[in-house]
Amino acid sequence: MADSELGSGRTHVLDLRRLQQFVAVVELGSLTDAAVALGLTQQALSAAMRGLETQLGVTLFFRSRGMQPSAAGLRLYECSHSLLASATKAVSDVQMAAQEAGGVLTVGYTPALTSVQVYEALTEHLPDGLSLKMDCLSPESLRRRMAAGELDFALGRAPRLLDGLASEQICFHRFSVAVRSEDAHELDPEGVALGDLAGRRLVYCSGGSIDSSDAVAMCRAAGFEPTVKVVNCGGLTPVAAPYAAGGGFALVTDYPGLHFGGRVTVLNLLETVVSPVYAFWLPASENGVVGSVIQAVRGTKTLVSR
Template sequence: MAADHRGAPGADDLANLEWRRLRYFVAVAEAGTVTEAARRLHIAQPSLSQQIRLLERSLGTPLFQRLPRGMELTEQGRLVLGGVNRALGELRSSVAAARAVALTATVGLCRGVPQSVLARAEQVMTHGQRLRIGYEQADSQSQVRLLRAGALAFGILRTPVDDSGLTLCTVNDEPLGVVLHRRHPLAGRPELTWPELSGQRLLWFPAARAPGYAATVLECLQNHGWTPETLPEEHSSHTLFRHHLMGHDDLVALRTRSASSGDPDLLWRPVGPEPPRERLALAAAAHSAWAGRLTAVTTDDPAGSST
């Protein structure tokens, strides 16, 4: 076959080559005949022959000799095949190296999340894959906005929240109990009832951080006959939390058992009946690549949760 060098491509023209045609060229070179290559590729033989001709035209050089027994590579074809195979090898190595690099995810974290819950959330986020996680302190309400804006991959937040556009996976569901100092008049009770909390003030976080959660808990208290005066807890420091509770016989806080510290001067007591609950969820934007990790996990009995 005579070479037609009109319009032969320079190095810069290779960008116009179609990967599909190169793949077809390799298949024909390996199979030795267009008929066998078409069978392996699951395409029609005439279509494959046309694609090979178009590739030769775009390269400006013959790649095969058409012989009665099949297709034989020309010298030019052998050179092109070697280049394509080297390029494929480099591509495979690059893809393998890229897959070996851990993804990075920025995760919003609300205050007071126990370590056991954080570990459970990380199991869900990694889902058996390598993932480099960086945490960013953010309240539950802010996380909803940041997730929708794509500024966070995941968020660990208190529910309920406006979950439109989000995918949520519960990672902890635990009853709240009462935290008080060990010399508090109620400290000797192994379990508290709602009437015993009458007259007690509540050390409480600013509701704007998690308005849905705050409203749900306070409504539960009111339904049980306790409408406490709230003392805002502006800081997340345990030292300040402890300082507020110590020495006040009319001030208590609400925490889950798992979030209560090992401070010897503070006690945690269950309260009932029907205490409010804290539900922590792992969230991602619904249409993001991260959301698939949440929907793939079964959470019938979230690890670390208590009843």
């Protein structure tokens, strides 16, 4: 290949350090503040941003009032997080490949899932020797840690939980009914139909297994209009909602039985109503060990039976 061809190709390869600097300027909105945060002089940072604009052949900032990103700048900013996360992720992937053992697959999941559900969804797809590390995180923490390249996977129930990442629907869980154990004697222990819950209050934790509008729609389809109470307690497992609310019922995906220290009883729901589980990952991760897990979970979409 001619030197001119090599040179031409290189002009379009983004410098990751300069990209990090660009992100800092966008987020802080000031060359001065960004330079302090990065430990650079303002002149050096300004020259770096001019150089990035020259390389790309576009104007990235309007400089009349601080440093406001242009349309091209906003687009680059949108791309920057996944690019920087992929670069960070590449370091751990290379280190994992160099280990004799299989390494560790780090997975974050929302409170809408339980650790058992995450384990069941992924463990059969793990290569021999690969360990699994799971962290329950808020959606905001999931986004931040995926953007930082600190997670291999994120799991949740919302299809647009993490925009900009590759995703796949990997399985479904059946809904059950959770009530306070002291109220369970009022319902059939063999199973409950949605219609049996008429007159009871629908309760749920924000960020739980089902959106309130979906739960209300299910009740309406069963012939009744429920009253609704939201339990606003960050990090509380959804199955605990009836206890926290002082009564009522919750639609959950936990297995039937006693939960929350025996305070909550989960009963089978006679209707088959399911909640999907989605996996999210960086597109650049579709190689090596992480890629093998991705290929294994793709297209499974199995219904987890009780």
